[in-house]
Amino acid sequence: MVAPPRRVLELFAGIGGAARAVDGHATVVGAVDHDLRATAVYRANHAGRVHVKNLVSVKDDWLAAFDADLWWMSPPCAPHGIRGAQADVDDRRSAAFLRLLGAVRTVRPSWVALENVPWFQGSRAHGRLVETLDAAGYTWTEGTICPTELGVPAVRRRWYLVAGREGVTPWANPAPSPSAPGRALADHVGPWRDDLAVPDALLARFGDAMHVVDADGPDAVAACFTRAYGRSPVYVGSYLRQRGPRGPALRYFAPEEIAALYGFGTGFSFGDLPAAHAWKLIGNSVSVDAVRHVLTAAGLGDGPSA
Ligand SMILES: C[S@@+](CC[C@H](N)C(=O)[O-])C[C@H]1O[C@@H](n2cnc3c(N)ncnc32)[C@H](O)[C@@H]1O
Structure with a gap:
């Protein structure tokens, strides 16, 4: 039986969704991101050493020195997003990912795992990844999963791939159950907050198009939060309808509430970062539950071993 990974290198680490997912199963021996705010939040919440680096x-050699047996990568999704030019590998934001594919070929860590938007699958970047893994002798498994399928009341469908030099066991696909989440949204949100109230002017203009969830609705499921939450009014996530001082009203989800929905735990802190910056970081992040689930393909956690 192949040994599951014990030493994880978290690349494009953001605020550490992978670190939270492997917690208790493996040690994060290093995390790398070039964003100062993300790395500050990472440092405040995770034990692993985080490097601010492009x-x-x-x-x-620098990557090999971590002696990690799993490289986790969450490369930028903007080159593949449904908004934007979809320049794929020609987008300068793909350069770091392409560099890391070269490093995978040379260093050949035992395991490689990645996350991106569903549209990544079939892109030219995806083609380069598969080519690299095949040439370097990996076996891999891939697919999309949404945390709602795991009973989480938050939509975030993403593509994942897990590759192993000695084989992988595909993660089990749970039965889709978007309308029957195992945990209530109410478990993840706090009371009304005046500072998060949606301004009347915004409501008047965009209210009809906003995705609203009732704080205590038993089947409430939040829409996918993007990095533009708080900046753009619609198609960026949900708003919370809750009893305020003057009756039911709409407010934004706090960044910590979104982090709780995404499985980071209630103790996760953005420190004194203004909400606008914290929303961007959590909107860029991952569903910890989904990452934990797909990493069973590498024998991590309670899942099947390769
Ligand atoms: C999709 S987010 C990953 C988020 C992460 N999985 C999490 O749990 O928060 C992509 C991350 O890659 C970082 N990034 C993008 N280009 C980079 C580069 N050239 N060097 C280092 N980090 C980069 C961004 O700052 C961002 O935090």
Whole structure:
């Protein structure tokens, strides 16, 4: 039986969704991101050492020195998003990912795992990834999963791939149950907050198009929160209808509430970061539950071993 990973290198680490997912099963021996706010939040919440570094020019030797047996990567999804030019590998934001594919070929960690938007699958970047894994002798498994399928009351469908040098066991696909989440949204949100109230002017203009969930609705499921939450009014996530001082009203989800929905736990802190910045970080992040689920393909956690 192949040994599951014990030493994880978290690349494009953001606020550490993978670190939270492997907690209790493996040690994060290093995390890398070039964003100062993300790395500050990471440092405040996780034990692993985080490096502020641009991965575009990272050297193979530097990565190899971590002696990690799993490389986790969450490369930027903007080159593949439904909004934007979809320049794929020609987008300069793909450069770091392409550099890391070169490093995978040379360093050949035992396991490689990735996350991206569903549209990544079939992209040219995806083609380069598969080519690299095949050439370097990996076996891999991939697919999309939404945390609602795991009973989480929050939509976030993403593509995942897990590759192993000695084989992988595909993660089991749970039965879709978007209308019957195992945990209530109410478990993840706090009381009314005046500072998060949706301004009347915004409501008047965009209210009809906003996705609203009732704080105590038993089947409430939040829409996918994006990095534009708080900046754009619609298609960026949900608003919470809750009893305020003057009756039911709409407010934004606090960044910590979204983090709780995404499985980061109630103790996760953004420190004194203004909500606008914290929303961007959590909107860029992952569903910890989904990451934990797909990593069973590498024998981590309670899932099947390869
Ligand atoms: C999709 S987010 C990943 C979020 C992460 N999985 C999490 O749990 O928060 C992509 C991350 O890659 C970082 N990033 C993008 N380009 C980078 C580069 N060239 N070097 C280092 N980090 C980069 C961004 O700052 C961002 O935090």
